[in-house]
Amino acid sequence: MKQTVNNRTGGIVRNLALPALLILVWQLWALNLPAGSPAPSPVKVVQTLGELLSKGSLISATVQSLGRVLMGFAMACVLGIALGLLMGTIRALRENLDPIIESFRPIAPMAILPIAILWLGTGTPTALAIVAYASFFPVVVNTVHGVSHVDRKLILAARTMGISQWTILARVVLPGALPSILLGTRLAMGVAWTAIIAAELAVGAKSGGGGSGGIGQMMFVFYAYNIDLNAIVVCMTVVGLVALCIDQIFKVLEKRLIPWRQEA
């Protein structure tokens, strides 16, 4: 009994050892820098976090970015799932759209950004377009995959029992494809969050700090105007935490929505 407790505490110590050591080294390194150096240090990062939180700018920027991600993601989901269901069930549609979707897939969302700026300006619509573009592909590809891997026998059985096409789609095909669709949306949300940061950063960088807002823009302002590296590290941490939360939410959702199938 004592042995296992020892093992467990040993495990926790080992878990925390490297991050703690790195933070310690970082702090010691920062202490030896000449005064007035912009280099970040753990203590200053925590102080900056407190300041930014009390001012409220950090939270409002994060909320703004999250709102954009959700909007763009919702657009991509509606389009991607609808199109994916149609492509999965109608062969001719799949054959004709597949080459086009596959050839757009290797084009990074950021490559579309200059065109999006030309079309939609430097505000929220551009950010939405980039997010929707980025998250569209995982959703549509995984929906098609899910639909085409639904058990044929189930569909045939439903058809034999005289169930209408739409009911089959809603009650047989959709639940059958759900695990794959959810995987697609989870991947999509991950890319969407990355894409919004990139879009806000680049819009900030390339439009002379135009007021697009959001946490990416905030980071760029801290880089280009305030030169506050501590604040940049704070923003990076927030970006990471949000990504982590999004991923966890989707994992819980997957467990709730598809309790009958547990696979990675």
Place this chain on the structure above:
Amino acid sequence: MSKSSASQLLQAYRPMWVSLRAFAGFFLLWWLLHLWNGNPLQLPSPGKVFEALWVLLREGEIAEHASVSTVRMLLALGLAILVAVPLGFVMGLSRHAEQFIGPLVEMLRPISGIAWLPLALFIFGVGDTLPVFIMFYVGFFPILLNTVAGVRQTDTRLLSAAKTMGVRPLPLLLYVLVPSALPTIMVGIRLAFAASWAAIVAAELIGAPSGLGFAIEWYRQLLMTPKVFAFILAIGVVGYLCDLGLRAFQKKLTPWTEGSGIVP
């Protein structure tokens, strides 16, 4: 020429014909949209874009930027493989090492490569190092995670059999563990490529004086939209070709299996 061989021929060329038809439809749609839009700065006609593409190809501008980007990508991916694969083996083989390094990896992984841009810009400045660093960071995690998974997936019976026969650690590593983990590692490398190719555009767009991402943004600022489209096309094509090359390499290196990787 019998009738059946003619239909066989038709069958063989059918996918090509379908793609051709699909793209014809796509370009027709594009052309109609361009007529409706009526602003060549926003949406040039397909013909104008191909003209620009031809000019850029003939003058070698695309080849120049594409080779710069590809070299950066190869460098970053090579570095990521050099670091992540051995580390993955260590983490896959030793519980303790995994307990040490795992938490740090899990802390850093949610912070997307893009979010490092402002800090990296400050550290490295605008130049070659920045895109290479970002791509290294982005490619590192898929390779590491898939290497760990690949090592863990090794059939314990194989390991026990080899150990019973008195195989020494080094041959055990080279002849049992590496071949068993290689397919999964290759999947990781392909995922890493996809991620870093998407990140290079953002990195070059903001922080490099050359490369495909830079060229896109450069021509947007000059309002030479056909050239912007041409470079976007080039990004897609180069990305597609690299993936094709990696697939061929994967088949050659691990002809026995495709490998089922994990998507981080």
